Amino acid sequence: MSPKARLALLAAILAVTLAGSVGYVWNVRRDQAATLAAAPAVSAGGDLGAMRSQPHLVFRSTALGQGYGQVAVVPLSAPAGPRAFTSASCERVYATAADAICLSADRGLVTTYKAQLLDTAWAPMRDLPLTGLPSRARLSRDGSLAATTTFVFGDSYANPGQFSTRTVVTRTDGEVVGDIEKFELVVDGKVITAADKNLWGVTFLDDDRFYATAASGGKTWLVDGNLSQRRVTSVRGDVECPSLSPDLTRVAFKKHGDLPAGKWRLAVYDLRNGRETVLAETRSVDDQVEWLDDATVIYGLPREDQTSASSDVWAVPADGTGEPKVLVSDAWSPAVVR
Amino acid sequence: MYVTLRDRPGSDEPGGAGRTVKRVSSTVVLLGVVSLLTDVSSEMVASVLPLYLTAAVGLSPVAYGFLDGMYQGVSAFLRIAGGYAGDRGGQPKWVAVLGYGASALSRIAMLVATGFAAITAVVTVDRLGKGLRTAPRDALIAEASDPKMLGRAFGVHRTLDTIGAAIGPLVAFALLAAVPGSYDSIWVVSFAFAVIGVAVLVLFVPNLRTAAGTARIGLRRAFRAVAGRSLRRPLLAAGVLGLLTVGDGFLYLALQERDDFAAVYFPLLYVGTNLVYLALAVPMGRLADRVGRARVLVAGHGALLAAYLLGALPTGGLGLTLAVLALLGVFYAATDGVLPALISRLVPDEARGSGIAAAQTVVALARFASSVVFGLLWSLQGPAWSLLLFAGLLLLAVPGVAWLLRGIDSTEVNA
Numbered sequence: 001m002s003p004k005a006r007l008a009l010l011a012a013i014l015a016v017t018l019a020g021s022v023g024y025v026w027n028v029r030r031d032q033a034a035t036l037a038a039a040p041a042v043s044a045g046g047d048l049g050a051m052r053s054q055p056h057l058v059f060r061s062t063a064l065g066q067g068y069g070q071v072a073v074v075p076l077s078a079p080a081g082p083r084a085f086t087s088a089s090c091e092r093v094y095a096t097a098a099d100a101i102c103l104s105a106d107r108g109l110v111t112t113y114k115a116q117l118l119d120t121a122w123a124p125m126r127d128l129p130l131t132g133l134p135s136r137a138r139l140s141r142d143g144s145l146a147a148t149t150t151f152v153f154g155d156s157y158a159n160p161g162q163f164s165t166r167t168v169v170t171r172t173d174g175e176v177v178g179d180i181e182k183f184e185l186v187v188d189g190k191v192i193t194a195a196d197k198n199l200w201g202v203t204f205l206d207d208d209r210f211y212a213t214a215a216s217g218g219k220t221w222l223v224d225g226n227l228s229q230r231r232v233t234s235v236r237g238d239v240e241c242p243s244l245s246p247d248l249t250r251v252a253f254k255k256h257g258d259l260p261a262g263k264w265r266l267a268v269y270d271l272r273n274g275r276e277t278v279l280a281e282t283r284s285v286d287d288q289v290e291w292l293d294d295a296t297v298i299y300g301l302p303r304e305d306q307t308s309a310s311s312d313v314w315a316v317p318a319d320g321t322g323e324p325k326v327l328v329s330d331a332w333s334p335a336v337v338r
Numbered sequence: 339m340y341v342t343l344r345d346r347p348g349s350d351e352p353g354g355a356g357r358t359v360k361r362v363s364s365t366v367v368l369l370g371v372v373s374l375l376t377d378v379s380s381e382m383v384a385s386v387l388p389l390y391l392t393a394a395v396g397l398s399p400v401a402y403g404f405l406d407g408m409y410q411g412v413s414a415f416l417r418i419a420g421g422y423a424g425d426r427g428g429q430p431k432w433v434a435v436l437g438y439g440a441s442a443l444s445r446i447a448m449l450v451a452t453g454f455a456a457i458t459a460v461v462t463v464d465r466l467g468k469g470l471r472t473a474p475r476d477a478l479i480a481e482a483s484d485p486k487m488l489g490r491a492f493g494v495h496r497t498l499d500t501i502g503a504a505i506g507p508l509v510a511f512a513l514l515a516a517v518p519g520s521y522d523s524i525w526v527v528s529f530a531f532a533v534i535g536v537a538v539l540v541l542f543v544p545n546l547r548t549a550a551g552t553a554r555i556g557l558r559r560a561f562r563a564v565a566g567r568s569l570r571r572p573l574l575a576a577g578v579l580g581l582l583t584v585g586d587g588f589l590y591l592a593l594q595e596r597d598d599f600a601a602v603y604f605p606l607l608y609v610g611t612n613l614v615y616l617a618l619a620v621p622m623g624r625l626a627d628r629v630g631r632a633r634v635l636v637a638g639h640g641a642l643l644a645a646y647l648l649g650a651l652p653t654g655g656l657g658l659t660l661a662v663l664a665l666l667g668v669f670y671a672a673t674d675g676v677l678p679a680l681i682s683r684l685v686p687d688e689a690r691g692s693g694i695a696a697a698q699t700v701v702a703l704a705r706f707a708s709s710v711v712f713g714l715l716w717s718l719q720g721p722a723w724s725l726l727l728f729a730g731l732l733l734l735a736v737p738g739v740a741w742l743l744r745g746i747d748s749t750e751v752n753a
Contacts, residue, residue: 006541013537017530024526028517196717217717 035064044072045082051075052120055338058095061085062310063330071102071122076292076336079328086122092134095335098143099125099172103134115148117172128170135165136241136288140204145177145227146170147202147210165198167212169227177227185214185223187234192216199223199232201241201288203251211235211242211251222251222269236269241288243297245318246338252279252289252297252318259284266297268318277320290334292327295319300332362494365482368543369475370498375535376438377499379445380464381506382528386514387461390521412462413469414702421473421695422560430474430481430691431545437471438539440464442532448525473695480682480690481546488682489631492675493623500616504609563689564696572632572681572746573700575739579639580704582732584712584725586611586666589649592721593662597654607663614667615674622671623679630747631680636740638672641665643732650725677701684746 001009044067051073061072061083071093072083090102091113100118115128115137128146136149149167169177181199185192197216204210214223214232222239225232242251249272254264263284268277279297289299297318302311313334315327328334420437424430444463451460476492483491509531510524517523563569590607626634645665648658678694685693715724 001541010537010541014534017533021527021530025513025517025520025523028520028523032517032520194717 044085046075046084048073048084048086051084052337055336057313057328057334057336058093058100059313059328059331059334060090060093061330062332064310071100072331074328080326083328088118088122090333092137092333093335094137094139094333095337096139096141096143097337099139100335101128101137101139101146101148103130103137103148105134113150115146117146126172126174129168129176136167136201138202138204138288139172140207140210142207144172144207145204146172147180147204149200149202165200167200167202169202169210178230180212180225180232182230183225184231185216185234186231187214187216187221203242203244203288205244205248211244213240213242213253215240220256222253236274239269240264242269243289243291245291245294247294250318252291254285254287254289266299266316268297268320277318279316279318279320280322281314281316281324283324290336291318292336298327298334298336300334362487362491363482363484365543365546366479366491366495367498368538369479369482370495372438372535372539372543373475373495373499374502374505375531375538376441377502378506378509379528379531379535380441380468381503382510382513382524382531383445383448383464385507386510386521386524413465414699414706416466416469417473417699417702418692418695420470421477421691421693422557424474424477424691425560425689426557428547428688429545430477431539431543433474433691434471434478435536435539437467437469437474438532438536440467440470442467442529442536445525445529445532449522472698473691476678476694476698477682477691478543478546480678480694481687482544485683487624487627488679489623489626489634489676490620491623492679493620493671496619496623496671496675497616500612500619504612504616507609560689560692563685564692568684569681569693569696571742572684573697575632575636575742576677576697577700577704578735578739579636579732580701581708582639582728582735583642583701583705583708584646584728585705585709588709588712588716588721589645589662589666589725592649592725593654593659595721596652597656597659607659610660610663611666611670614664615670616667618668618671619675622668623675626672626676626679631676632743632746633740634672635676635680636736636743638669638676639732639736639739641668641672643729643736645669646725646729646732650722650729652722680746 055076057074057076057079059072059074061067061070067085069089069091071086071088071090073086074081074083088100088102090104092103094101097120099120100122102116102118102124104114104116106114113130113134115130115134116124117126117128119125128148130148130150134148134150136147138147139145147167147169149165151165165181167180169180171177180202181197183199185197185199192214194216197214199212199214201213202210203212208227210225210227212223212225212232214221214234220238220240221234222236222242223232224235238255238257239251239253240256242253244251245268249270251269251271253267253269255267255276255278256264259265264286266279266281266285266289268279269275270277281299283301285299285301287299287301289297292298292315295318296315298313298315300311300313310330311332312326313328313331314324316322316324420433424433427433441464444460444467447460447463448457451457479491479495480488509527513523513527514520564573586608593607622634622638642665645662648662648665651658677697681693681697682690712724712728715727
């Protein structure tokens with residue numbers, strides 16, 4: 001081939017790839033605009049104030065179109081019905097009757113994340129300290145304590161299963177209680193000093209006691225902790241992301257067992273008799289579950305068809321019976337407010 | 339940018355008696371452009387992959403990290419295969435085309451890959467392509483370059499390569515801003531960059547025959563060239579130094595534990611290192627050509643040693659963090675391109691790809707072992723203790739390696 005022919009061929013390839021990729025992106029952009037313009041896939045409506053005055057579910061709406069990523073509310077009496085949108089936009093949200101915690105992302109070259117406390121009108125009251133990629137957020141029952149877990153990315157190279165989290169507990173008046181990873185970790189009576197210990201997934205019992213996950217050396221435990229004594233003690237192995245039932249008797253969690261890396265089953269541990277029940281949900285769930293009531297747990301699952309970055313909130317009985325059902329479609333990060 | 343790729347005219351070689359203009363061969367620049375385009379393509383994907391897996395596929399970062407480690411090992415072995423295949427056929431260009439092509443195809447496969455297994459399979463193909471192409475490409479660079487300016491030639495290539503790696507994430511995030519959540523757009527544009535890279539390689543890089551027209555090199559011959567006396571000491575040296583080279587991820591982790599700046603900008607720390615690398619790759623290559631490649635290679639580990647010591651200090655701060663990033667950049671600039679430049683003059687021409695591949699594989703495997711050991715020490719004893727231990731060992735190893743490599747800069751194989 002002559003140099004001229006080569007140049008011509010390169011020019012042709014450049015033209016084709018350029019036209020192809022620009023055309024593709026332009027097409028996606030047009031489609032997105034069209035989707036946005038089309039009617040929302042979920043029915044919106046209802047009076048936000050009226051919904052808040054009864055038991056309700058607060059969640060991140062993931063229905064494409066207007067309101068994507070915004071926090072929405074449905075009454076527990078009609079979870080599949082119209083949702084009322086709030087003004088807040090969060091990647092992850094948790095709420096009590098008194099306040100809400102909102103983890104949000106500013107996507108960009110460096111994606112930065114914020115944790116904010118919202119008041120009952122969904123307006124930001126206070127920024128909470130946060131470093132890394134937010135993963136879990138919980139408030140204590142009366143809304144006075146907030147816990148956030150973030151991934152400060154670990155070194156994945158040659159380091160299977162290793163990562164680094166930070167879990168910070170803050171009083172909602174702004175006082176930082178501390179990074180609970182610095183608390184003393186006691187497993188089977190021995191203090192663990194290993195530098196690779198991580199703690200995450202806090203669920204509060206009262207104003208001082210909480211449960212959480214502790215991990216070190218590839219093992220995880222359910223731990224029982226005290227903010228005042230700055231100590232956490234192991235209760236049971238292979239428990240991640242615990243969530244305490246409303247009657248405080250059971251903990252729902254994700255269990256790794258002998259599943260492949262990155263897969264979990266949902267289970268419930270009874271604190272009264274130490275009995276463990278595996279739930280009827282057979283798909284892998286990577287979420288800190290929430291209790292709908294004392295008999296049902298709810299959790300977010302990404303859609304299996306990959307058409308959109310959407311997800312649904314599912315419900316399954318907490319006693320191992322029944323089968324999972326969609327509670328709210330196009331939703332994520334549910335919080336039950338009674 | 340282009341200005342920095344050439345040397346200053348009227349060069350600094352007084353005894354050069356009428357030699358041609360001192361500048362890097364057009365083949366090297368073309369290979370650099372191929373690497374730049376390919377790196378734009380691969381870094382676009384790499385920079386959004388954690389976000390894609392966690393946000394769109396719904397996976398925790400842990401699961402991805404697990405597999406990433408395994409594939410690095412596979413890639414290292416394929417590298418030797420690529421080096422040998424290039425030597426054996428005497429046509430390293432086409433082996434490189436195969437490697438670049440496989441990576442390009444893996445981009446478009448992302449469009450149809452759904453689920454964790456499929457995505458990791460696609461990522462693996464990309465890694466394998468990278469393993470396959472590296473050694474034959476470096477053999478081509480060596481073949482196309484004046485032996486006296488090998489360091490500079492590799493420096494120019496690595497500079498272009500790193501520029502691509504810096505542009506990639508920018509393109510990816512610009513795209514995500516234009517079409518939010520459309521990861522498919524990223525795969526398509528990334529594919530386009532990769533295709534143009536392969537086109538430049540196929541159409542414009544000359545198919546330099548490494549073996550001077552003579553018989554094809556047999557496996558035994560290649561093995562003898564690689565395991566022979568001439569490479570024994572440099573390979574041993576590369577292995578020892580590699581064993582004491584902690585993955586930079588660990589250093590970044592150590593920094594973020596004591597410095598909030600490093601924690602917030604954790605994903606960008608490697609950019610700081612790359613910027614320094616970018617700025618110094620050519621100067622370090624030139625320095626290596628002048629004072630000796632082995633010398634610069636060994637001295638580069640002095641910068642690494644300093645980075646360990648600063649990383650082990652109990653308190654941090656912005657200045658210290660930036661200093662560690664700069665030292666890491668110096669380390670990479672003094673070693674990454676300098677090693678193949680050193681090796682390629684120590685083996686016969688017909689085994690050049692195999693020799694370079696052997697050295698790079700020794701380094702990769704040694705670093706892998708080092709990361710495993712260091713990770714273990716880290717979890718048992720914490721970062722500061724582990725870094726100090728590695729610094730101490732490196733302090734002993736550097737003079738030893740310098741002794742091992744004495745006089746090697748003047749050794750050359752006459753093909």
